[in-house]
Amino acid sequence: MYPLPTLFSYRRCPYAIRARLALWQAGVTVQLHEVSLRDKPAELLRLSPKGTVPVLQLPDGTVLEQSLDIMQWALAQHDPDGWLQVAPMDEMLALIARNDGPFKHLLDRYKYPERHPERSAAEWRDEAVRIHLADLDTRLQAHPCLFGAHWSLADMALLPFVRQFAQVDRVWFDATPALPALRAWLQRGLDLPLFAAVMAKPNRPAAI
Ligand SMILES: N[C@@H](CCC(=O)N[C@@H](CS)C(=O)NCC(=O)O)C(=O)O
DSSP: OOSSOEEEEOTTOHHHHHHHHHHHHHTOOOEEEEOBTTBOOHHHHHHOTTOOSOEEEOTTSOEEOSHHHHHHHHHHHOOTTOTTTSSOHHHHHHHHHHIIIIIHHHHHHHHOGGGOTTSOHHHHHHHHIIIIIHHHHHHHHHSSBTTBSSOOHHHHHHHHHHHHHHHHTHHHHHHOTTOHHHHHHHHHHHTSHHHHHHTSOTTOOOOO
């Protein structure tokens, strides 16, 4: 057992990014294990046979194997900007559920349309806008963050997924008239020092 919590993570995974955002925000120091999804360490599979990241093992042996559980655990330790208090928890969780369910389903198809030829990439994309992103944009036209003036659990849980959506076709995302407020919100999120901190490349040899 490690004296620090151990986080099994994958740098670009949106679920792992959201977990790191909350852990870093809470000031929880973890022993970070960057894993290869193609060659998962035996220790990860022993702790969590389902084999997804992120997984957090606490020093008492407790294993948290859902990104949202890790976020909530971290912020329960320390929540300096009150991310858990910005809005009623059930409202934030409902938005996160729509992100993790129907939106993620469409995002995967938009990213890999060749695996899902029953519709074109543009059709998957437009459906994702229709069922989720247009509503986020409407909210963000009214206030700078999803539930008002301040970043919340929901903003941080969704940000890595919207980032991934934007990256599929950056030219389209930067030009579409459908999502101006979402675009500004994403940029403000990516510009946070916290975001840069969680995306730092682990164990990268210094450039020479
Ligand atoms: N419900 C999980 C989903 C995590 C998940 O699906 N992570 C992906 C990476 S983004 C994964 O580990 N996939 C397993 C694989 O690719 O083998 C959570 O919220 O933590």
